[in-house]
Amino acid sequence: DGGITQSPKYLFRKEGQNVTLSCEQNLNHDAMYWYRQDPGQGLRLIYYSQIVNDFQKGDIAEGYSVSREKKESFPLTVTSAQKNPTAFYLCASRESPNYYEQYFGPGTRLTVT
Amino acid sequence: EDKVVQSPLSLVVHEGDTVTLNCSYEVTNFRSLLWYKQEKKAPTFLFMLTSSGIEKKSGRLSSILDKKELFSILNITATQTGDSAVYLCAVSYNTDKLIFGTGTRLQVFP
Numbered sequence: 660d661g662g663i664t665q666s667p668k669y670l671f672r673k674e675g676q677n678v679t680l681s682c683e684q685n686l687n688h689d690a691m692y693w694y695r696q697d698p699g700q701g702l703r704l705i706y707y708s709q710i711v712n713d714f715q716k717g718d719i720a721e722g723y724s725v726s727r728e729k730k731e732s733f734p735l736t737v738t739s740a741q742k743n744p745t746a747f748y749l750c751a752s753r754e755s756p757n758y759y760e761q762y763f764g765p766g767t768r769l770t771v772t
Numbered sequence: 773e774d775k776v777v778q779s780p781l782s783l784v785v786h787e788g789d790t791v792t793l794n795c796s797y798e799v800t801n802f803r804s805l806l807w808y809k810q811e812k813k814a815p816t817f818l819f820m821l822t823s824s825g826i827e828k829k830s831g832r833l834s835s836i837l838d839k840k841e842l843f844s845i846l847n848i849t850a851t852q853t854g855d856s857a858v859y860l861c862a863v864s865y866n867t868d869k870l871i872f873g874t875g876t877r878l879q880v881f882p
Contacts, residue, residue, distance in 0.1 A: 663814075690868065701776070701860065701872035702815075709868060717869075749814065759804045759864040763814040 662686065663764035665750050670769045672744075680735045680767045682750030690753040691733035692761060695719060695746045702749065708733055709756075737769065744771045774799045778861050778873035786881055789851050793876045795861030796843040803864040805837055805844050810858045810875070818846070818859075851880045 663684045672678045682691065690709045694702040704717030708727040722741025727733050737744045747768050751761040779794045795805065804822040808815035819828045821837035821844060828835050832851075837844045848855055858877050862870040 694872075699874065701874045702862075702870075703872075704869060707868065715868075759870075760806060760817050760820055761870060762817060763808075765813040 663750060663752055663762060665748075665764040665767050667767060668765065670767055672769070672771050674771055675739045676771075677739060678737050678744075678769065678771075680737065680748055680750075680769070682733045682735065682764060683731055684733075684750075684752045684764075685731060686752055686754070686762070687730070688752035688754050688762075689730070689756070691727070692751040692753070693717075693723070693725065693733070693735045694749045694751065696749060696766075697746050705735065705748075737771075744769060774863075774865060774871050776861055776863050776871050776873040778859075778876050780876060781874065782877045782879075784879045784881065785851055787852055789880075790847065790849045791851060791878060793846040793848075793859050793861075793878070794843060795846070795873055797861075797863045798842065799863045799865045799871065801865045802839070803866065806862045806864065806870065807835055807844075807846050808860040808862065810860055811856075815860055848878075851878075853880050853882060856880045 666681045692707040693705040703719050705723050706725040708714035724736045749766045750764040753761045776797045806820045807818040819835045824839040832849045835846045856879050858875040860875045861873040
């Protein structure tokens with residue numbers, strides 16, 4: 660079964676702790692993305708990566724970090740510097756430069772108290 | 773500033789009704805417009821539109837793009853409770869990135 664998996668589904672952390680969200684895809688897609696979704700707002704781009712070992716900041720990268728050591732994997736770390744980390748985080752992938760459609764994983768809901 | 777605006781924000785209808793969801797955009801270097809359906813978790817891809825005036829259709833859902841007036845509509849005919857979801861519109865302004873609207877929440881009651 661091809662697809663995008665994110666883990667965990669729900670994550671609870673105390674303020675001041677870093678946390679890493681997992682995103683794996685077996686679609687052989689080149690590009691991968693991380694979005695944040697808050698109530699009443701659209702998806703906002705955090706980071707994206709077009710190829711292994713390369714990534715770019717999106718619109719709201721402050722307080723987040725990523726790595727792309729393997730084509731299949733694009734983990735997101737939410738650091739203690741992120742002021743409002745509680746949100747729904749979605750990972751997506753896109754096949755290649757000629758395709759615009761992005762396909763999404765099931766998401767991780769992070770709650771920081 | 774590039775932006776995508778969806779209306780209405782929320783819509784409540786009864787089964788069997790027909791609904792029209794709107795998406796307008798102001799984006800430089802427009803490439804394509806995409807519609808997604810988000811029920812509880814992952815948005816699922818519905819349509820991609822790149823050319824004006826050509827309707828895309830899938831069952832009871834259809835969509836069309838007007839590149840002169842910079843908007844798209846998503847029509848759902850004979851709505852069912854399973855159509856209840858948030859419908860997201862996104863615009864690609866280069867091959868790498870999408871900009872999303874805030875979505876329209878559709879609730880269909882029996």
